[in-house]
Amino acid sequence: MKRTQAKNPLPGSPSQSCLLQDHILEVEDLCVSYERQKSRLFEKEESMQVLHDVSFFIRKGEVLGLVGESGCGKSTLSRAILGLQPRYEGAIRCAAARPQMVFQDPYSSLNPAKRVGWILEEPLKLNTALSAKERRQRALAMLERVGLEEKIVDRFPRQLSGGQRQRVCIAESLMLEPSLLIADEPVSALDVTIQAQILELLSRLQKEMGLAILFISHDMRVVYQLSQRVMVMKEGRIVESGDVDEVYFHPRHPYTKELLEAAGIEGEEERPETDAGADGAAAGKGTDERRRADA
Numbered sequence: 001m002k003r004t005q006a007k008n009p010l011p012g013s014p015s016q017s018c019l020l021q022d023h024i025l026e027v028e029d030l031c032v033s034y035e036r037q038k039s040r041l042f043e044k045e046e047s048m049q050v051l052h053d054v055s056f057f058i059r060k061g062e063v064l065g066l067v068g069e070s071g072c073g074k075s076t077l078s079r080a081i082l083g084l085q086p087r088y089e090g091a092i093r094c095a096a097a098r099p100q101m102v103f104q105d106p107y108s109s110l111n112p113a114k115r116v117g118w119i120l121e122e123p124l125k126l127n128t129a130l131s132a133k134e135r136r137q138r139a140l141a142m143l144e145r146v147g148l149e150e151k152i153v154d155r156f157p158r159q160l161s162g163g164q165r166q167r168v169c170i171a172e173s174l175m176l177e178p179s180l181l182i183a184d185e186p187v188s189a190l191d192v193t194i195q196a197q198i199l200e201l202l203s204r205l206q207k208e209m210g211l212a213i214l215f216i217s218h219d220m221r222v223v224y225q226l227s228q229r230v231m232v233m234k235e236g237r238i239v240e241s242g243d244v245d246e247v248y249f250h251p252r253h254p255y256t257k258e259l260l261e262a263a264g265i266e267g268e269e270e271r272p273e274t275d276a277g278a279d280g281a282a283a284g285k286g287t288d289e290r291r292r293a294d295a
């Protein structure tokens, strides 16, 4: 298949070689270690390897889920992809000009001193030649797109609910129309009903904008709702990956079975259905199921 030049050889990237044409991201044999602080003067410096030969790809416009227990290395992987992990071995090839990030904590990821309008316009100020009026128009259009009222534009983050803040974070991440979004536990800090709304929003935006998303969560049900394919990570290794229904309903690795069982999904003959019907991979798939599970 035809290969295209990576648009964005990330900082520290050892590789500038080519990606397959329909891929937005390729990660090959990625290894990351952290240096452990020396506790005594003459102690040997130790390093702890967190990611072990992680390899995968994401297609353009596709949601790839990454699931695994807390501490297994998910955030380390997302930081490496964003170029925030200066030292690694292996290759990260990215065709997205500006991959964007949505974080877990909508409370600390928004500048508390700035109004929503300023927050949304900042990426445009830094990266485009748009006028102040055009920037404001784009900010208002994006607010509408993420389901927020125009008046929110003059609010400070502290004046918003958790769900509204996460909508603002999502809006901010989309201002530059990225083709790849890294969503690292984007709903983990939210109540269950708000979680479902944010997942529905992400699913809708993903379809409308043709976004590729690396969707990271420790929650098997949440990952199922949004992802077309999924990878299961254990102690820094991908132990199983494949189409989401295949992995969830015909798991091969004992660890996948363990996670499914812990989430109460094991033994379900049919995949969780919802009112959203058979339309695509998400749109609230499993939402009712989830509400029941948490009731």
Ligand SMILES: Nc1ncnc2c1ncn2[C@@H]1O[C@H](COP(=O)(O)OP(=O)(O)O)[C@@H](O)[C@H]1O
Residues within 6 Å of the ligand: 034, 035, 050, 068, 069, 070, 071, 072, 073, 074, 075, 076, 077
């Ligand atoms: N900056 C760091 N320095 C040293 N160790 C770290 C650092 N960041 C994460 N770790 C360790 O790396 C492992 C993986 O962490 P992380 O990638 O945050 O996992 P996850 O996102 O899956 O919870 C954990 O053992 C964590 O303690």
Ligand SMILES: [Mg+2]
Residues within 6 Å of the ligand: 074, 075, 076, 184, 185
């Ligand atoms: Mg994490």
